[in-house]
Amino acid sequence: MASHGIKDQVAIIGMGCTSFGEHWDKSLDDLIIEAAQKATKSAGIETDAIDAYWFGTSQSAASGIALATPLRLSGKPVTRVENYCATGSESLRQACYAVASGAYDSAMALGAEKVKDSGYQGLNAFPIPTDGTNRTLTAAAMFSLILPAYAKRYGVDEDELRYVIARIAQKNHFNGSRNELAQFRREVSAERICEMPSIAGRLSVMDCAGVADGAAAAIVVRAEDAHKYTDKPLYVKALSVVAGDSSGLVDPDFDFTTLPECADAAKDAYAQAGIKDPRKELAMAEVHDCFTPTEMVLMEDLGFCEKGKAWQEVLNGSFDLDGEMPVNTDGGLKAFGHPVGASGLRMFYETWLQLRSEAPSDRSVSLEKSKQALVHNLGGYPGEMVSFVGIVGSEIS
Amino acid sequence: MGVHGIISYGAYIPRGCLLRSSIVEFTGKGSNKGSRSIASYDENTTTMGVEAARNALKGSETEPRKLWFSTVVPAYMDKTNATNIHSALRLDDFVEAVDFGSSTRSAIGALSSALESDEPTLVVTADLRTGPSGGTEESTGGDASTALLLGTDEQGALLAEYLGGIAITSDFTDRWRVPGSSYSQVWEERFGEQAYKSLVDRAWSEALKKVDMKTEDISVALVSGLHSRAVARSTPLLGVDASDDLTEQIGNTGAAHPSLLLANFLDQAKPNEIVALIVLADGCDVLFFRTTQEVENRRNSFPISEQIENQFPVPYSKYLSWRGLLDSQLPNRPSPTRPSSSAAMRRNDWKMGFVASKDATTGIVHMPPSRIGIKGGDIDDMEHLPMADSIGTIETFTVDNLVYSPNSPVVFAVVNFQDGGRLPVELTDADPEKIEIGDRVEMTFRCLYTADGIHNYFWKARPVRREREKS
Numbered sequence: 132m133a134s135h136g137i138k139d140q141v142a143i144i145g146m147g148c149t150s151f152g153e154h155w156d157k158s159l160d161d162l163i164i165e166a167a168q169k170a171t172k173s174a175g176i177e178t179d180a181i182d183a184y185w186f187g188t189s190q191s192a193a194s195g196i197a198l199a200t201p202l203r204l205s206g207k208p209v210t211r212v213e214n215y216c217a218t219g220s221e222s223l224r225q226a227c228y229a230v231a232s233g234a235y236d237s238a239m240a241l242g243a244e245k246v247k248d249s250g251y252q253g254l255n256a257f258p259i260p261t262d263g264t265n266r267t268l269t270a271a272a273m274f275s276l277i278l279p280a281y282a283k284r285y286g287v288d289e290d291e292l293r294y295v296i297a298r299i300a301q302k303n304h305f306n307g308s309r310n311e312l313a314q315f316r317r318e319v320s321a322e323r324i325c326e327m328p329s330i331a332g333r334l335s336v337m338d339c340a341g342v343a344d345g346a347a348a349a350i351v352v353r354a355e356d357a358h359k360y361t362d363k364p365l366y367v368k369a370l371s372v373v374a375g376d377s378s379g380l381v382d383p384d385f386d387f388t389t390l391p392e393c394a395d396a397a398k399d400a401y402a403q404a405g406i407k408d409p410r411k412e413l414a415m416a417e418v419h420d421c422f423t424p425t426e427m428v429l430m431e432d433l434g435f436c437e438k439g440k441a442w443q444e445v446l447n448g449s450f451d452l453d454g455e456m457p458v459n460t461d462g463g464l465k466a467f468g469h470p471v472g473a474s475g476l477r478m479f480y481e482t483w484l485q486l487r488s489e490a491p492s493d494r495s496v497s498l499e500k501s502k503q504a505l506v507h508n509l510g511g512y513p514g515e516m517v518s519f520v521g522i523v524g525s526e527i528s
Numbered sequence: 529m530g531v532h533g534i535i536s537y538g539a540y541i542p543r544g545c546l547l548r549s550s551i552v553e554f555t556g557k558g559s560n561k562g563s564r565s566i567a568s569y570d571e572n573t574t575t576m577g578v579e580a581a582r583n584a585l586k587g588s589e590t591e592p593r594k595l596w597f598s599t600v601v602p603a604y605m606d607k608t609n610a611t612n613i614h615s616a617l618r619l620d621d622f623v624e625a626v627d628f629g630s631s632t633r634s635a636i637g638a639l640s641s642a643l644e645s646d647e648p649t650l651v652v653t654a655d656l657r658t659g660p661s662g663g664t665e666e667s668t669g670g671d672a673s674t675a676l677l678l679g680t681d682e683q684g685a686l687l688a689e690y691l692g693g694i695a696i697t698s699d700f701t702d703r704w705r706v707p708g709s710s711y712s713q714v715w716e717e718r719f720g721e722q723a724y725k726s727l728v729d730r731a732w733s734e735a736l737k738k739v740d741m742k743t744e745d746i747s748v749a750l751v752s753g754l755h756s757r758a759v760a761r762s763t764p765l766l767g768v769d770a771s772d773d774l775t776e777q778i779g780n781t782g783a784a785h786p787s788l789l790l791a792n793f794l795d796q797a798k799p800n801e802i803v804a805l806i807v808l809a810d811g812c813d814v815l816f817f818r819t820t821q822e823v824e825n826r827r828n829s830f831p832i833s834e835q836i837e838n839q840f841p842v843p844y845s846k847y848l849s850w851r852g853l854l855d856s857q858l859p860n861r862p863s864p865t866r867p868s869s870s871a872a873m874r875r876n877d878w879k880m881g882f883v884a885s886k887d888a889t890t891g892i893v894h895m896p897p898s899r900i901g902i903k904g905g906d907i908d909d910m911e912h913l914p915m916a917d918s919i920g921t922i923e924t925f926t927v928d929n930l931v932y933s934p935n936s937p938v939v940f941a942v943v944n945f946q947d948g949g950r951l952p953v954e955l956t957d958a959d960p961e962k963i964e965i966g967d968r969v970e971m972t973f974r975c976l977y978t979a980d981g982i983h984n985y986f987w988k989a990r991p992v993r994r995e996r997e998k999s
Contacts, residue, residue: 252860253930262875263867263976263984264896266952268940272928276942279965280924332926378902380952381894383944387924514952 134371136403137231139527142357142364143349145174148480150312151345151468159191159245160201166241166346166473167202174350174360178202181350182235184209187222187242188472189510190257198241215510216421217372218242219347219475220519224370226351236352242477243346244470253342254471271339273512274422275332280387281428285439293333295442296423297321300337300465302451303420307462309494314341314468338423343468347476349483354527363487365479368503368522369403371396379514390425392518393509394432400505400520401434405528409434409505410456413522415485415496416505417478420463425509430458433507433520457496460485475508475519482506486525502526530680532643533689534817535590538583538675538828539791540576541778541835542567543957543993544842548667554844555662564657564779566842567671569850569935570956570974570988573599573654574609576673578616578973581652582916584675585617586829590684592650592677595619596642598628598635600705600783601656603975603983605629612985613652615880616973618914632754633809635783636695639676640815643690648679655782658851659711666711668756670779674787687794687823691802692739693815696731698723700810703754710851717757724758727812729765735804735814743767746816747801750789753808754780768804777836788832790817795831797823830994838993840959850935861932866979877912882971882987884949885910893949918947920969920989927960934977943969943989956988968992 147169149162157165171178184207186198195209214221219242226238246254253269278296282289301321307313319337327335357364375392379385397409406412418433420426430441435456436449444450450458461467461481464474482504484490503524510517542565549560567576577597585592595617597610604612610625619625628634635653642649657669677684702720705712714720736742749768753759756775763770771793773780781788786807793803797819807813848854877883878896885897889905895915899908925941939955941963955963956974969989976984 249862251862258862258865260865260868260871262871262879264875264879264986266940266954267864267931267976268926268938268952269861269928269930271930272926272938272940275926275928276924279926283924283965329927330929332928376902381898381902381950382892383923383948383950385950387942 134399134403136369137227138368138403139354139366140231141227141351141367142354143367143479143483143523144352144357144360144364145170145176145350146348146480146483147173148312148347148477149345151343151470151477152314153247154344155247157344159197159243162245162344162346163198163201163241163243166243166348167239170239170348170350176237176350176360178204181237181239183207183226183229183238185212185222185225185238185240186210187212187218187240187475188244189213189215189218190254190471191243191245214372214517216419216471217475217508217510217517217519218472219477220506220508220521221372221475223349223476223479224372224519227367227370230351230353236356237350239348239350240476241346241348242473242475244472245344246342246470247344269331270512271331271334271422274425275334276387276513277424277428278333281424284386284388287442289333292442294321294325295445296338296427297324298445299420299423299426300324303459303463303465306452306460306494307466309491310461310467313462313466314343315466334422340421340464341466341468343470345468345470345473345477347473347480349476349479363525365483365486365523365525366527368524369400369520371399371403371520372517373399374517375511375515377515385514387513388428390428390432390509390513390516390518392516393429393507396518396520397433400522404522406522412501413456413503413505414498414501415457415460416507417461417463417481418458418507419509420459420465421469423465426458426463429507433505452494452496460490460494460496475506478506478508479521479523482523486523529646530682531686531689532678532680533686534794535648535677535679535684535686536584536587536826537677537687537791537794538580538587539788539832539835540579540583540673541565541832541839542571542576542671543839544568545778545839546844546847547841550841550844551662551667557662558667562776563841564667564670565672565839566847567656568957570976572603572975572983573601573656573673574603574612575973575975575985576671577613577652577654577675580654580673581613581617581650581675583828583830584650584677587826588677588684590648590677590679592619593623593647594645594649595623595625595652596628596638596649597652598638598783599654600630600632602627602629612880615876618881618883631810632783633811636786636807636809636813639787640693640695640813642678645678648677648683651676651678653784653787655784657779657782661848661853668775668780670781672778672781672784672788674784674791676787676790685822686820687826688817688819691816691818693813694731694735694738695811695813696727697811698727720755721758721761724753724755724808724812725762725765728762728806728808731812731814732766732806735816739816741816745802746804748793749804749806750793751806752786752789754782755808756780758808762808792832794823795828795833799823834994859930859932859936861930863932864977864979866982867984879986881914882916884913884915886913886948891948893945893947895949895951913947915945915947915949916971916987918945918971919992920945922963922965922967922969924965925963939963941969941989954988955990957990
């Protein structure tokens with residue numbers, strides 16, 4: 132299988148992100164306009180001057196018209212993209228490939244989600260007619276399966292693991308409290324999280340990502356044109372997507388301690404970017420911490436630590452803001468909130484701030500080790516998942 | 529043509545029971561004595577019928593050519609419920625499946641008609657007895673199902689030969705229910721008692737005359753009827769020992785009760801016993817059977833007494849909520865949408881019959897069935913593999929407090945099967961506190977939910993019943 136990538140062919144020249152939260156006073160259109168305006172302002176470009184658009188939304192709208200209408204894009208190619216919770220990064224991937232192909236000079240990827248209009252807790256459901264035999268478990272319950280499986284495989288006490296995942300939530304809340312756009316800006320101790328009642332398996336509500344409305348956008352051009360717009364572009368090093376074949380739900384050998392689609396996407400992305408040792412060659416990572424156990428196993432699947440060791444590394448603080456490999460410096464899905472279609476682009480927004488040294492000082496990471504960062508975004512559940520891994524850097528290598 | 533009789537039989541008593549003392553505790557009315565069986569929130573007469581029929585068909589190689597289902601609480605009207613049972617049992621398309629509806633008398637009618645059928649006939653009965661809170665109908669009713677495979681000794685070895693019987697019809701309004709109501713009303717008790725006593729008297733002497741027997745030839749009488757006082761007062765008139773009618777332990781299971789008593793008798797019977805089944809329902813039916821040697825050779829795999837021992841008490845509030853008599857707060861999640869009839873029809877084998885596909889090249893079992901294997905191989909290189917009787921092991925599990933369910937929390941397990949394959953599947957009849965990784969589970973046919981009046985039938989896993997009992 133050939134996966135050549137488009138290393139250093141495309142650059143991000145502008146980004147924008149709304150605050151994430153329960154925006155009872157904002158519509159999908161309001162969120163779209165805000166993110167688009169912030170992105171165009173940051174790049175110093177008008178929407179009319181952008182050649183093509185990819186609009187990522189999972190459950191809030193159905194076609195490119197839903198982006199073209201609020202922005203009044205006239206005569207433009209606008210495509211709606213959907214890939215579960217990896218929708219935002221998928222929209223950026225499409226925009227980057229379109230520019231790299233030479234089809235367009237510039238493109239915008241905009242992801243938005245309005246989830247708080249349904250009247251229900253959690254994400255919107257979009258019922259597709261089926262034979263009625265599909266499982267109907269919540270995402271929290273599906274991801275909670277990781278904990279007992281991991282405990283059993285690596286001989287870790289479940290109560291100890293309960294604390295480990297709470298420690299992840301504590302870290303992400305610590306980071307999120309230093310982020311003015313985040314949904315939850317309060318620090319919470321791991322001890323307090325451990326005392327909370329379980330909602331699914333051993334997970335409490337504090338182990339789950341915030342459900343939020345929000346939008347984020349990126350504008351991309353060919354790498355050689357980037358400096359026309361900004362002195363500090365981010366170069367796209369790798370873009371990888373793997374859609375699993377759901378075999379984990381069929382194959383008795385799958386043990387729920389790993390997310391193979393994520394490991395596969397990481398492997399592909401590292402090959403595209405020429406990264407051999409991600410822990411040494413990345414300044415930071417934004418990963419899809421939809422539930423705290425997800426972040427734990429991702430540390431292993433993304434190659435940030437050895438198999439079976441993530442729980443210890445979490446306790447050691449390796450992934451803390453001042454750790455060896457800072458993860459989710461903006462608070463992650465946990466504290467920043469998770470507007471499905473926007474989240475992937477929100478992750479890139481944090482790399483945009485960090486690699487350009489624009490993150491607030493109380494949450495900025497050291498760029499001494501590397502000037503590259505990783506974004507990991509997934510959709511689906513353990514056993515049936517789509518995973519995205521992207522790498523960006525502030526220098527052409 | 530051969531001799532007609534019972535080729536095999538099965539019964540199903542739901543896992544849940546309601547201690548009558550828990551009704552008294554709540555309502556301040558009734559008797560503390562005993563318990564009644566209750567169908568779970570995901571069971572109805574159709575799913576219970578499937579369970580009893582699976583139990584019955586395990587007892588014989590003979591395949592039914594007719595499937596008759598009788599209940600007074602049909603899951604559907606207009607649509608045949610027997611066809612759902614037919615699918616779940618994976619019977620041949622040319623097996624006739626029909627319902628005998630509306631009254632408890634239909635169940636005994638189906639049984640006596642099947643005893644004259646020239647083809648092996650599976651008679652399935654089920655009932656779900658409900659009554660106003662704190663009343664006699666509620667505390668004395670019970671939920672259960674039975675299945676009798678009837679045919680001739682040429683079609684399969686008989687456990688019991690049918691010796692003959694009679695039916696008396698009598699039209700009086702002692703018990704009634706208008707369509708749509710969930711329970712019956714009854715007339716003043718002594719009216720029915722008198723009416724039934726004289727019917728039993730007449731029927732008994734006529735029946736003995738017809739089969740040319742005397743009371744002393746009869747080993748035991750099984751007397752069944754929803755009028756408990758009439759049953760109690762007319763039984764002594766027979767001059768024959770009557771069996772335990774099971775009502776103290778599980779309640780009166782209405783349409784299912786006559787065959788349930790017969791099944792319970794066969795669970796313990798010795799060869800050459802003559803049993804009289806006497807049914808009081810808008811008349812009086814008497815049927816005589818004589819057990820054969822086979823009755824000792826082919827004991828039921830899960831006798832009724834063991835099923836009763838296997839029950840666990842359910843709180844009264846939960847019973848009320850399951851029956852729709854108490855509105856319970858559900859998780860604030862969208863309620864499920866109805867299954868697509870066309871999608872369901874295309875996958876009937878899977879949805880109703882729990883048939884997986886097995887890759888002929890790699891041997892890998894796929895649930896749901898797949899056209900292309902997970903480890904390669906040719907397209908459509910798959911064999912059908914029925915999995916309903918395969919035992920599974922819990923690989924990992926979780927308890928979901930958030931998901932929509934009439935019985936939150938939902939226990940959900942990733943199950944690997946002994947015949948190969950894996951399915952993440954909901955558990956039922958399970959105590960979330962007692963489930964452990966490595967527990968063995970068996971499949972059971974249930975109604976996942978009902979939306980727009982369509983019952984979404986599929987399979988769930990439950991802890992293996994007999995192992996649980998031993999632990």
